[in-house]
Amino acid sequence: MSLPNDLFQFSALPAAVLLAIPLGGFMARVYNGERTRLSPLLAPCEDFCYRFCGVDKNDDMGWQRYAVAMLFSNLVLFILLLLMLLAQPALPLNPQKLPGLSWLLALHTAISFVSNTNWQNYSGESSLSYFSQMMGLTVHNFVSAASGMAIAIALIRGFARRTTATIGNFWVDLTRSVLYILLPLSLLAALFLVSQGVIQNLSPARAVSLVEGATTEQPRLDGLGHPMLDQAGKPLTAKVTVTKATIPMGPVASQEAIKELGTNGGGFFNANAAHPFENPTPLSNFVEVLLILLIPAALTRTFGVMVGNPRQGWALLGVMLFFLVLALSMLHWRESASTPMLHQLGIVGGNLEGKELRAGLAGTTMFEVATTATSCGAVSAMHDSLTPLGGLVPLSLILLGEIVPGGAGSGLYTMLAFAVIAVFVAGLMIGRTPEYLGKKIELREMWMAIVTILIAGVVVLIFSGLAMITPSAVATMANPGAHGLSEVLYAFASMANNNGSAFAGLDGNTPFHNLLGALAMLIGRYVPAIAVLAMAGGLAAKKYVPPSLGTLPTDRFPFAFWLTLVILIVGALTFFPALALGPMAEHLTMAGGN
Amino acid sequence: MKELKPAILMCLFFTLLCGGLYPALVTGIGQALFPRQANGSLIFDQGGRLVGSTLIGQPFTAPRYFWPRPSATAGFPYNPMASGGSNLGPTNPALLATVTERVGALRATGITGPIPADLVLASASGLDPHLSPAAARLQIPRIAKARGISEETVAGLVTSHTEAGQFGVPGAPRVNVLAVNLALDGISR
Numbered sequence: 090m091s092l093p094n095d096l097f098q099f100s101a102l103p104a105a106v107l108l109a110i111p112l113g114g115f116m117a118r119v120y121n122g123e124r125t126r127l128s129p130l131l132a133p134c135e136d137f138c139y140r141f142c143g144v145d146k147n148d149d150m151g152w153q154r155y156a157v158a159m160l161f162s163n164l165v166l167f168i169l170l171l172l173m174l175l176a177q178p179a180l181p182l183n184p185q186k187l188p189g190l191s192w193l194l195a196l197h198t199a200i201s202f203v204s205n206t207n208w209q210n211y212s213g214e215s216s217l218s219y220f221s222q223m224m225g226l227t228v229h230n231f232v233s234a235a236s237g238m239a240i241a242i243a244l245i246r247g248f249a250r251r252t253t254a255t256i257g258n259f260w261v262d263l264t265r266s267v268l269y270i271l272l273p274l275s276l277l278a279a280l281f282l283v284s285q286g287v288i289q290n291l292s293p294a295r296a297v298s299l300v301e302g303a304t305t306e307q308p309r310l311d312g313l314g315h316p317m318l319d320q321a322g323k324p325l326t327a328k329v330t331v332t333k334a335t336i337p338m339g340p341v342a343s344q345e346a347i348k349e350l351g352t353n354g355g356g357f358f359n360a361n362a363a364h365p366f367e368n369p370t371p372l373s374n375f376v377e378v379l380l381i382l383l384i385p386a387a388l389t390r391t392f393g394v395m396v397g398n399p400r401q402g403w404a405l406l407g408v409m410l411f412f413l414v415l416a417l418s419m420l421h422w423r424e425s426a427s428t429p430m431l432h433q434l435g436i437v438g439g440n441l442e443g444k445e446l447r448a449g450l451a452g453t454t455m456f457e458v459a460t461t462a463t464s465c466g467a468v469s470a471m472h473d474s475l476t477p478l479g480g481l482v483p484l485s486l487i488l489l490g491e492i493v494p495g496g497a498g499s500g501l502y503t504m505l506a507f508a509v510i511a512v513f514v515a516g517l518m519i520g521r522t523p524e525y526l527g528k529k530i531e532l533r534e535m536w537m538a539i540v541t542i543l544i545a546g547v548v549v550l551i552f553s554g555l556a557m558i559t560p561s562a563v564a565t566m567a568n569p570g571a572h573g574l575s576e577v578l579y580a581f582a583s584m585a586n587n588n589g590s591a592f593a594g595l596d597g598n599t600p601f602h603n604l605l606g607a608l609a610m611l612i613g614r615y616v617p618a619i620a621v622l623a624m625a626g627g628l629a630a631k632k633y634v635p636p637s638l639g640t641l642p643t644d645r646f647p648f649a650f651w652l653t654l655v656i657l658i659v660g661a662l663t664f665f666p667a668l669a670l671g672p673m674a675e676h677l678t679m680a681g682g683n
Numbered sequence: 684m685k686e687l688k689p690a691i692l693m694c695l696f697f698t699l700l701c702g703g704l705y706p707a708l709v710t711g712i713g714q715a716l717f718p719r720q721a722n723g724s725l726i727f728d729q730g731g732r733l734v735g736s737t738l739i740g741q742p743f744t745a746p747r748y749f750w751p752r753p754s755a756t757a758g759f760p761y762n763p764m765a766s767g768g769s770n771l772g773p774t775n776p777a778l779l780a781t782v783t784e785r786v787g788a789l790r791a792t793g794i795t796g797p798i799p800a801d802l803v804l805a806s807a808s809g810l811d812p813h814l815s816p817a818a819a820r821l822q823i824p825r826i827a828k829a830r831g832i833s834e835e836t837v838a839g840l841v842t843s844h845t846e847a848g849q850f851g852v853p854g855a856p857r858v859n860v861l862a863v864n865l866a867l868d869g870i871s872r
Contacts, residue, residue, distance in 0.1 A: 094847075094853045094855045142689045142692035142693050143688055144689050154686070157686050161687055161690035162690045164690070165691050165693075166694050169698070215764055215765070223703070224698055224702035228701045230701075232697055260689050272700075272705065275705070276705065276708065279713075280716070283713035283721050284717050284720060285720065286738055288721060288722065289706075290722050290723075291710065295723065296733070297734065297763075298733065299734075299735070300734055300741055300865065301741070301742065301743050301748060302742070305758070305759040305760070331758075331759045334741070335763060337764060338722075342709055342713060343705060347701075359765070359766045360808035360809065363766075363808045364766050364810065365810055365811070366723070371848060371852070372848075372849055372854070375852075428773050428774075430779050430782075434782060434786050434798070436782070436786070436797070436798050436799075437800060439800055440800070441801050441804040441806075443768040443804075443807045444806065445808060445813075446811055446813040446815060447857065448855060468807075469807065471770055473768075567771075568772035569775065572775065575772075593767070594771070679773065
C-alpha cells in the first residue's frame with residue numbers, strides 16, 4: 090500500500106467532476122446546434138453525414154417518431170453485428186483464422202453490444218477477429234452510447250420546451266454525440282493509452298520462447314480425442330512441458346478508449362481492463378476511471394444548462410456523489426480488511442485474489458465502483474472473488490439502476506425518473522400538485538417513471554428465481570452456497586441494467602443464460618428508453634407553470650436529501666430479501682467462522 | 684418506415700467512421716509515436732529471439748528465479764491466450780485449500796512471518812507481471828543461495844527494478860518479475 094498512490098487514484102473522482110463542468114456546457118451547446126470550437130472542422134463532416142443519409146436537421150420529431158428512429162437504428166446495427174459474428178471466417182483481418190461464433194453466442198453478443206451492456210460470454214482473444222472487434226464492437230460502443238445520450242437529451246428537451254409536439258431529431262442528436270463528443274475524446278484517450286502500453290496494431294499473435302517455461306498436468310486423450318480414464322473413472326493426466334507461449338495482439342487502444350468513455354465495458358480480452366494490455370499502468374487506470382465517469386457526470390451539467398438553471402444539475406450530481414463516496418468507502422474498507430481465513434494463514438495486505446498490483450488496491454476499488462455506478466461494466470478485478478460485503482457494493486450499485494452517475498445518457502434519464510417520483514411523493518405529502526422544472530407531474534409521467542425504474546428490478550428477481558428452479562442453470566454456478574446465489578443475482582442484475590460486469594465464475598455461455606440473458610438485456614434497455622421518450626413527449630406538450638409559494642424547490646439541499654431517501658427506499662424494498670440471502674448471508678457465515 | 688433509410692445509411696456511415704477511420708488513425712499515429720508500446724512492449728534477447736513482454740508475466744518455479752504471483756489461467760499458468768482469474772469466492776473451500784497449499788510451499792523454503800497477499804493469491808488477468816517489493820524481498824535468500832551469489836547483489840536488483848509512478852504522479856510500488864529474472868540471468872547463469 091502506498092498512500093500517495095491511493096490518494097492519486099481516488100482523485101479521479103473529483104477530477105471527473107471538475108472536467109464535467111466545461112464538458113457539460115460544451116455538450117449543451119452541441120445539442121442546441123450552436124457553434125463550438127470544433128465546428129470549423131466538424132460541421133462540414135456533420136452536413137455530409139446528413140446529406141449522405143437523407144436527413145433534414147431541422148426536421149424535429151414527435152416522441153413516437155424519435156422512438157421509431159432509435160429502434161430502427163439499433164435494429165440495423167444489431168443485424169449487421171450478428172451477421173459479422175456469424176460470418177467471421179469469411180471476413181478479412183482474421184490472422185488467427187478464428188471460426189464464426191455459434192448462433193446463440195452471436196445473438197447474445199450482438200444484443201449485449203447494441204444495448205450498451207457488453208456482457209462477455211465470449212472470450213475476446215480466442216474467439217473474435219480484429220475485423221469483428223473494430224467494425225463490429227467498436228462501432229457499437231460509439232453508437233449505443235450515443236443512443237443513450239440522445240434519449241437523455243430528448244427528455245431534457247421535454248422539460249425545457251413548452252407546449253410543443255416535438256423533442257428534437259434523433260439522427261441529429263446521434264450524429265452530434267458521436268462527432269463532437271465521443272470521437273474527439275476517444276481519439277485523444279486512445280493515443281494516451283497507447284503511450285502507456287495499450288497495444289494498437291493489426292499483427293498476428295506473437296510466439297514467445299518462455300524464459301523458464303512451465304510444466305503442467307494435461308488430460309491424456311485417446312486416438313479419437315476423448316479423455317482417457319483410469320479404472321476408478323478419473324481422467325488420466327500426463328506431465329507436459331510448455332516452452333512456448335502466444336501473446337495476443339490487436340487494435341486494443343482504439344476500443345479501450347470508447348469502451349470506457351461510452352460506459353460500454355466489453356473487453357478486447359477475456360480479463361477485460363484487468364489485462365495488462367488494456368490497463369498497463371497506474372496512470373492508465375486513473376485515466377480509464379476518469380473516462381468512465383466523465384460523460385454521465387457532464388450530462389448533469391448539460392441538463393442544468395439546458396433547463397436554464399445549473400443548480401438543478403448540481404442537485405442531481407450531489408446525490409450521485411453521495412452514493413459514489415459511500416460505495417467507494419465501503420468497498421475499499423472491506424477489501425483492505427480481507428477475510429478471517431486469509432488472516433489465519435498469516436497473509437497480510439488485503440484481499441488480492443482476482444486483483445492486479447499495478448494500480449494498487451485503491452486504484453482497483455476506485456475502478457470497480459466507477460464501473461458499476463455507471464453502466465460501464467469493464468472490470469479491473471474479478472468481482473466473484475471480492476469479499477462478501479465488498480461484492481455487495483457493485484451489486485447494489487447496479488441494482489439501484491446505475492444512476493450514480495449511471496451510463497452515458499441512461500444514468501441521467503433514470504435519475505430524472507427518480508426525481509419525478511420524489512417530487513410526486515413530496516407533493517402527496519404536502520397536498521400540492523407536484524411540479525418539476527415548471528411542468529406538472531401527472532398520471533402519465535408517473536406511469537412512465539415507475540416503468541423506467543422498476544422494470545429492471547422485476548426482470549432481475551423473476552429471472553434469478555427462474556434460474557434457481559432450473560437445474561441446468563444451477564449447474565452453471567462456480568461457487569457453492571450463498572455465493573452461488575450472488576453469482577446468479579449479479580448476472581441478471583448486470584444484464585437487466587445493461588452493466589455487463591459479472592461474478593465471472595458463472596458459466597454464461599449456455600443456452601439458458603444466452604437466451605434469458607439476451608431477453609433481460611432487451612427489456613432492460615428498450616422498455617425504459619421508450620417510457621422515457623413517452624414521458625418526454627408528454628412533458629414537451631405541457632405549458633410552463635411558474636413557481637409559486639407552494640412549489641417544492643428542486644435545486645436545494647432538502648430536495649437532494651429527499652431524493653436520496655427515495656432512491657434508498659425503492660432500492661431497499663425491492664432487493665433487500667435477495668441481498669440478505671446472497672452476500673449478507675455469506676458474510677455472516679464467514680464472520681461466524683463456518 | 685420513413686426512418687428505415689437513414690437507419691441503414693447511418694449504420695454504414697458510422698461503421699466506416701468509427702470502425703474504419705478511427706482505429707486506422709489511432710493505429711497510424713500510435714505506431715508512429717509509440718512503436719514499442721503499440722506493438723506490445725516486447726523483449727528480445729541478444730540473439731534477437733522474442734522472450735516476452737514487459738507487461739505479460741511468465742511462469743517461474745525454479746529456486747534460482749523470483750516466483751511470480753499464482754496464475755489461474757487455463758492450460759498452463761500465465762497462458763497469455765487465456766487471460767482470467769480463478770473466480771473463486773472468498774468462502775469457497777477450494778480457494779482455502781489452494782491458498783493453504785501455496786502458503787505451505789513457501790514455508791517449506793524457510794519463509795517465516797507474515798506472507799504478502801500477492802505471493803499466494805492469483806491475479807485477475809492471470810498475467811500480472813508484477814510483485815510487491817515485500818514479496819520480492821522475501822525470496823532474496825533463496826535465490827542468492829541457489830545461484831551462489833550474495834544477497835546484497837540480488838537485493839540491489841530488486842531495488843533497481845522497483846517501479847512506482849511516472850511523470851511526477853504516484854503509482855503503486857512494484858517489481859517486474861520477468862525483467863528482474865532476466866537481469867539475474869544476465870549476471871549469473
